[in-house]
Amino acid sequence: MSDSGAQLFDMWRKQLEEGAAAWGKVFSQPAAPPPPADPMAFWRPLVEQWVQASARAFAQTPMTPDVMSQWKQFLDQSIDAWSRALSQVMNTEAFAQMLGRYLDQWLVTTAPMKKAAEQGIDQALQTLNLASRTQLTAVARQIVELEERVERIEEAVNAVLRAVQRGPDPASAPRGPDTAPKERA
Amino acid sequence: MGQERFADIVERFAAGYQNGAAAVDPDAARRWQEEIDRQIRRAQNLSEMMLNPTEPKVGCTPREEIYRTNKSRLYRYQSRREHATPVLFVPNLGISRPYIFDLLPGGSFVEHMTGKGFDFYLLDWGVFGPEDNGLTFEECVVKILPKMARKVLETSGADSLSVLGYCMGAPLSISFVASHPEVPVRNYIDMAGPIDFSQVGMFGLWLDRKHFNVDRFVDTLGAVPADLVKAGFKLLKPTMDLSTNLNLWWNSWNDKYVEGFNALNKWANEYVAFPGEFFRQWVRDFYQGNKLFRGELVFGGRPVRLSSVTCPLFVVGAKEDYIAPPACVRALMDAVSSRDKEYVELPGGHISLIAGRGAALHCWPKVSGWLAPRSS
Secondary structure, three states: OHHHHHHHHHHHHHHHHHHHHHHHHHHHOOOOOOOOOOOOOOOHHHHHHHHHHHHHHHHHOOOOOOHHHHHHHHHHHHHHHHHHHHHHHHOOHHHHHHHHHHHHHHHHHHHHHHHHHHHHHHHHHHHOOOOOHHHHHHHHHHHHHHHHHHHHHHHHHHHHHHHHHHOOOOOOOOOOOOOOOOOOO | OOOOOHHHHHHHHHHHHHHOOOOOOHHHHHHHHHHHHHHHHHHHHHHHHHHOOOOOOOOOOOEEEEEEEOOEEEEEEOOOOOOOOOEEEEOOOOEEOHHHHEEEOOEEHHHHHHHOOOOEEEEEOOOOOHHHOOOOHHHHHHHHHHHHHHHHHHHHOOOOEEEEEEOOHHHHHHHHHHHOOOOOEEEEEEEOOOOOHHHOOHHHHHOOOOOOOHHHHHHHHOOEOHHHHHHHHHHHOOOHHHHHHHHHHHHOOOHHHHHHHHHHHHHHOOEEOEOHHHHHHHHHHHHHOOHHHHOOEEEOOEEEOHHHOOOOEEEEEEOOOOOOOHHHHHHHHHHOOOOOEEEEEEOOOOOOOOOOHHHHHHHHHHHHHHHHHHOO
């Protein structure tokens, strides 16, 4: 019993010593300096691409008296380079994820504000005894439905009129004894 | 050395110029003179644009309203009618107005087609309001398009029609053609219309269900407001405005360019909202589910299978199209069962494929040329 107690005590002491040694090691080591912040890290590839495109533009452009054309060509190529660089950035999962997150946050903020504004406007219009947007929308929907119903009736009437104008189809006319033409009458 | 008088310098320069000793390159002088003239014209035209803006006259080709249902209109354009088969043109719903196809006299797709003798019908989906938020893609396919096709056949007296879909009008109209085999469609043309949405580019990535919750979007906003549609398209090409304005400044000495710019600029800034439910179905079934290409769509109880399309097919893609990249347009070629089919990839982007000088040169003649022998 005393042996097992001493064993347990030794184990506890060993763990304590090892833990203390580990913590001491951590605190005695100088903390690794944080990597220097590089605000240009994101833009560097774009700027490099732009510089390369500009250098190419100047190298390709023949020197003519028409400085304006050269300047325009340079601007065109610069814009083109920026456009391609931005497309590369925007055509990434990271950008799509950021855009989606931004849109979500915007919707989360917008939804209650929109609802509150709509309720406020509805109440104000009701107080003034005026029709609200919701009511006008409902009326517009009813008109559309009515229009469709009239159109269906119009089509049905037209179909009947066409059938009447064509006259009875001899092939489909019933040929019973009562309706048979009385040739000898 | 004594100080030189300015008069001496002028005299020496003039004498030298006359003798040809220090002659200024006449070509360079002429070009500088041209440049100065252009600068003056630029200043005049730009100040005119800012101080006295005039509303450009667009959509000048004579037309007649054949039919209307809710916001949608069917217009018929006058022509000599050299071809028996009429053409029903189905453009995109929402986003923009369809007068881009009849922008200016001499620069109009409609004018080109009527000039070539086609009985041309344009479907204008209209500008939607909050009362239309319940309109779905399915309704357009099973309710509106069949009526439009019937009206085309009734008014033209023809026994068949050709259908031409542009941009979103292509998935709309091909869904209609594939699900309504009883409608006598003689030819089908897809112009820059996305079919395989797994290859649809940046919009496909941004609208992926991992990043974009379409249900939350529609449930919150009810519809997609025009301003948001505009923001989405501007984001797709952020440098577009910059290059447009630079090109305006550069070409503003040219009165014809300024006239064209005014018309195009009016169109480019007139965005149209999407009905909420339409947008929900468009994003969920097409961008996120790619159900049209996979043959998983069922509209009005009718399966929409591209393989059931057997009519002659012409597919036009644009090389620099970032809204409907050529690969996703071309996919229609392999999805249908048509024997007579042709694909062309033309220079230009999504808009310049259908409007502008490049379109008049490359695209319109190809479309009318392919359609003419198949429309007798």
